[in-house]
Amino acid sequence: MPSFLRSMLPGGLTIRRTETWTSSGGSVHAVVDGAPGTISGTMRLESDPAGCVLGARLTADVGLPLIGATVEKMITDNITALMESEYQFTLEWLRNSHH
Numbered sequence: 001m002p003s004f005l006r007s008m009l010p011g012g013l014t015i016r017r018t019e020t021w022t023s024s025g026g027s028v029h030a031v032v033d034g035a036p037g038t039i040s041g042t043m044r045l046e047s048d049p050a051g052c053v054l055g056a057r058l059t060a061d062v063g064l065p066l067i068g069a070t071v072e073k074m075i076t077d078n079i080t081a082l083m084e085s086e087y088q089f090t091l092e093w094l095r096n097s098h099h
Contacts, residue, residue, distance in 0.1 A: 015039070015079060028058065032075060037062035039075060056083060 017030040017039075025044035031037065041058035058079055060072035 015075065015082075017079070019043070028056070030079065032062075035062065035071070036064060037071065037075060039079060054087065 014033040015030050016033065017028060019028050020026050021043075024046075025042065028039070028041045028043060030039035032039075037060060039058055039060045041056055043054060043056045046053050046055065058076050060075045062068040062071040062075065064071060
C-alpha cells in the first residue's frame, strides 16, 4: 500500500464483501473499512465447452479528492486478486474432491 494510504488507513485495507447469487449470476457490494469507498458490481455464470465461466464487472467509488482514482484502482485490483485466488482454490478443491 502506498505510504499516503498507510497514514489514512493504519490498520491496512479491509474490504467487507457481500455477494447475492441467483441461478445464473449475482451482484456484489463491498465497503472499505475506515474509508469513504464502496464497490458494486455484477457477476454472471455462463456455459463453456470446458464447464462454465464466471465473469465479473466491478466499479469502485472513493470520494477522496485528488487521490480517489488511485484508491479506486487499488481496491479493484485487490478484489480482482481475491476473486482470482478464490477461483483457483475452488478449482483445486474440485479437482481433489473427485478422487
